[in-house]
Amino acid sequence: MSKHQYAMVMDLNKCLGCQTCTIACKKLWTDRDGTGYMYWNNVETRPGLGYPRQWDRIGGGWKDGALQPSPLPTMDDYGHPWEYNYEQRLYEGKRQPVMPSPEPTSGCNWDEDVGGMNEDENYFFYLPRICNHCTYPACLEACPRKAIYKREEDGIVVIDQDRCQGYRYCIKACPYKKIYFNEVTGKSEKCIFCYPRLEKGEVNACAAQCPGRLRFVGLLDDPESPVHKLVLIHKIALPLFPEKGTQPNVFYVPPFNPPKRENYGKSIQEDPRVPLNYLIYLFGPDVKDVLTRLESELKKTQEGGRSEILQLLIGRDAETRYHVRPQLVQIQV
Amino acid sequence: MRIRLLLIISVCLQLSGIARAQAQGKPAGPQFLSVAAPSTGADELLKVGAKAWSQITPKHIALNRTPPLYDTDEPAGLDIPSVDVRLARASGRLFVQLSWRDATQDATTLTEVPNTPPETRFRKVQTEADDRFFDAAAVMFPAKPGTAMTPSLQMGDAENPVEIYYWNATRGAMLMQAQGRGTTRRTGQSFTASGTYQSGQWNLILELPDLPTGTPLAFAVWNGGQKDRDGRKYFSVWQVLE
Numbered sequence: 125m126s127k128h129q130y131a132m133v134m135d136l137n138k139c140l141g142c143q144t145c146t147i148a149c150k151k152l153w154t155d156r157d158g159t160g161y162m163y164w165n166n167v168e169t170r171p172g173l174g175y176p177r178q179w180d181r182i183g184g185g186w187k188d189g190a191l192q193p194s195p196l197p198t199m200d201d202y203g204h205p206w207e208y209n210y211e212q213r214l215y216e217g218k219r220q221p222v223m224p225s226p227e228p229t230s231g232c233n234w235d236e237d238v239g240g241m242n243e244d245e246n247y248f249f250y251l252p253r254i255c256n257h258c259t260y261p262a263c264l265e266a267c268p269r270k271a272i273y274k275r276e277e278d279g280i281v282v283i284d285q286d287r288c289q290g291y292r293y294c295i296k297a298c299p300y301k302k303i304y305f306n307e308v309t310g311k312s313e314k315c316i317f318c319y320p321r322l323e324k325g326e327v328n329a330c331a332a333q334c335p336g337r338l339r340f341v342g343l344l345d346d347p348e349s350p351v352h353k354l355v356l357i358h359k360i361a362l363p364l365f366p367e368k369g370t371q372p373n374v375f376y377v378p379p380f381n382p383p384k385r386e387n388y389g390k391s392i393q394e395d396p397r398v399p400l401n402y403l404i405y406l407f408g409p410d411v412k413d414v415l416t417r418l419e420s421e422l423k424k425t426q427e428g429g430r431s432e433i434l435q436l437l438i439g440r441d442a443e444t445r446y447h448v449r450p451q452l453v454q455i456q457v
Numbered sequence: 458m459r460i461r462l463l464l465i466i467s468v469c470l471q472l473s474g475i476a477r478a479q480a481q482g483k484p485a486g487p488q489f490l491s492v493a494a495p496s497t498g499a500d501e502l503l504k505v506g507a508k509a510w511s512q513i514t515p516k517h518i519a520l521n522r523t524p525p526l527y528d529t530d531e532p533a534g535l536d537i538p539s540v541d542v543r544l545a546r547a548s549g550r551l552f553v554q555l556s557w558r559d560a561t562q563d564a565t566t567l568t569e570v571p572n573t574p575p576e577t578r579f580r581k582v583q584t585e586a587d588d589r590f591f592d593a594a595a596v597m598f599p600a601k602p603g604t605a606m607t608p609s610l611q612m613g614d615a616e617n618p619v620e621i622y623y624w625n626a627t628r629g630a631m632l633m634q635a636q637g638r639g640t641t642r643r644t645g646q647s648f649t650a651s652g653t654y655q656s657g658q659w660n661l662i663l664e665l666p667d668l669p670t671g672t673p674l675a676f677a678v679w680n681g682g683q684k685d686r687d688g689r690k691y692f693s694v695w696q697v698l699e
Contacts, residue, residue, distance in 0.1 A: 151595040156575050196588040205583050217612075246492040251604060266527070268639060268687055291687045296529065307584040308570060 128453055129259070130317055130345040131277035131351040132331070133361045134252050135377040135437055138338035141236070141250040143167055146341075149254075152329045153303030153316070159306030164315035165330045166232050167252045171240040171402060175232045175253075176201035176301055177421040181374035185262050186369030193295045202256045203230030235351050242399050249379045249398065251406075252338075254330065255302040255315035256363070256372030263314075266297035278343070278453045279373065280317045286414030288312055299368035322453075327446040337439050342447035344373060349447035350436060351375070359431045360414050378411050379436065380418040391419040489699040490516055490674065491552065492544040499548040503651050505660040510554055515541035518676060520557075522692035531685045536560070537691050540676055544698075551665040555676060557595050562654040563592045563681025564626030589685050592654075593679040594661050595623040600634065602672040604682055610675060611638040622663050624650045626681070630662075630663070638688070670696040 143353045149165035166175045175181055176197035183194030206224040213222050239248025257274075264272040271287035272387050273292060274280070283294070283303070288311040295303045295312060303314045318328035326332070331339035342349025344356070354375070361375035382397045392398065393415055403411045421431040439445040495502070495509035504511060513613075522535050525661075534578040568582045575581050577646035599608050600618040612635035620632040621641065630650035635641040649664040673695040679685035 155581070158504065158584045159572050160581055160583045161587075162584075191527070191529050193531075198588050199584075202587070207580050266529075268526070270639065289687070291530075293527070293687075296585075305584065305587040308582050309584060370467055384598055 125259070125408075126274055126276050126279035127342040128277060128346075129344065129353065129373055130257065130322065131373040131375065132254070132317075133354045133375045133377065134353050135338040135439075136249055136251065136379045137377060137381065137437075139167065139250040139252055140336045141167055141169065141233070142335060142456040143233070144333050144335055145252055145265035146232070148329040148362070149315075152318075154313075156307035159304075159313070159315070162304040162306070162313060163203045163232050164304075164313075165252065165254045165417065167250050168233050169236050169239060170251045170406070172235045173232075174251075175234075177230065177234075179301035180365065183299070184215055184297050184301070184368070185365075186260065191266055191297050192299070194299075196292055196295055200230065200332075203228065203232070203234060205231075216244065240399075240402070242397070246399070247398050249382065251364075251376075252330075253300065253302065253364075254374060255257055255281065255317070256300055256370065256374045257315075257317055258370035258372050260370050262297040262299065262370050263294035264302055264430060266293040267291075268293065269346075275319070278319070278322070279323075280319050281314075282316050282319070283312055285309075285311055287374075295386055299365060299370065300372075303414070322448055323450055326448050326450055327442070327448055332415050332445065337445060339439065340439065340445050343449055343452065346447060346449060346452065349449075350445060351447075353436060354433075358417070358436075360417055360433060360437075362410055362414060364406060366408045366410075376407065377418070378407055378414055380415050381422060391415075391422075393419065418443040470675050486613075487694055487696055488516055488518065489697050490542060490544055491699045492546050494546050497545075497547060499550055499664070500553070500625045502545055502552040503662055505554070505651065506625050506655050508509075508529065509545060510543055513545060513554075515543045515556065515698075518693045520676075520678060520693055521686075521690060522524055523688050523690055526688050530689065533685075533689070536683060537678055537680055538604060540678055540693065542676065542696075546667060551689060552666050553596055553664070553665060555661045555678075556596075556598075556658060557678055558658050559592060559654075559682075560657055560679060561680075561682040562626070562659075564592070564654070565588065565589070567627060575643065590679075590681040590684050591625055592626040592659060592681045593623065593625040594659070595633075595677045596663055596665065597621045597675045597677065598665075598668060598672055602668050606691050607673045608696075609637065610692070612641055612696060613637055616655040622648055622650075622665055624652060624661060625662060626652060626654075626659075628676065663665075666697055670698060674698055 141409040145165050146333040148373050154162040168174045183192050185192050206228050246383045269287050271284045291309040303312050305312050327341050331341050361377050363372035380392050421433045425431050493513045497509040501507045518540050537557050541556040545552045570582050597619050600620045605615050608617035608619050614637045618636045623633050624630045630648050632644045632646040633641050653659040675695050676693040678691040
């Protein structure tokens, strides 16, 4: 168990699906050889295929204390990365249009905005995903090289690139399929929760760039941090697929009041624009209590009152949303 | 004295094992591996088709499949039951030829990474596949040949470190060291090796430093088609250099 635990809360009611977080992450960390298909941060449409497709159904994680089997996703599941012929168009004077190659057949958020149907009404929402920096990481347990470790000082899970031999047991074990194999280096890579930024007092790149201001970052064990308040005090943020047994440290405020014609003032439980069963599938049965809490807060403000929870969720400024504490986290040298 | 006694007992046990296995018509366990001393030069011995190799009778070494290491491992059959080993000494080096039948050639040529930094290039080298594993083989021997104790077959042990000459059909030859299971590390050094695949058979020649008589040698083969990597592989028991 780590001394401290960095955590992130994402408010799904505010996600625009704009992928600015994805690009921020990609430009910073995965713009290298072999990383084209890697999205340490991705945003996918739910319900939907996800990235890699069907990651939520192929296995991994824990059950009764044992790792669960899973195949490796294939490049067809990720989509083969493509490049555009900018050289010819911009530098070689060829007049053909800029085209991707190879022909894209799948990719990150390939089924954007398709969503699902609910009593003749289409519905969808966005789910941004990073590594969950789990308290009980299945990837760490699966690695025979002991190349994966959870940083004692802040709970961030990282892969030691010197020890990794590219066996990919970690990818199989991760129920969220958030580890990627780099065939060029022969090693596996994953989100590092921007620890080099946190150590300098800067928040994660994905959070810093988010125009929807939906990400909250801090130490879960720091009573002053927004993540501590949202997860442990107000209890309105839940981990994804808690039954996978890894105890994620990324939490989500479920979508609780998506707009729909003729439903003004009705709670999502009275008029489930997003089927409750789908939210239970993603976040477990506790989502019902969370929705009830959120709806009562909304009601409070609609009646002219003030909700501390909703004020926090609005997250007007960086000081509210982030509580990065490099001075509290003693970096092990 | 005690160590010498243990060695004698261990050799006797190995020899009785061979006799028993031969009597039952099964491939032998530990064998003495004789080393040819052809007049050919070292360069010639790095060629699979060299005449010197054809004049050496191979030792047929039985391979074992490691039991499933993890609960989540897919089962794997004994698709490669044996490896043929030929040894030759020339120019103060030991040349090992390993030959084994493998129905599929699991190897590729990875795109060469340009020397220029990726951020200066329009195009990056891409990961072409994330779920393929490549054929490989290795020879393991004690890091301190000539000591009486045979190291643990599981990558040596704390008192008896091992050297592993590992060759991968895609990534080439790399020298490794280990002091027990899970401690294997790449030294960053390479060595000379030459592998060819033809008609369902791998022929691999490894150039090792010369080793004294009595040195234990063990062999391993990884079948990429069976998703072999790590301890998921075929292995021989210790053989003895004659």
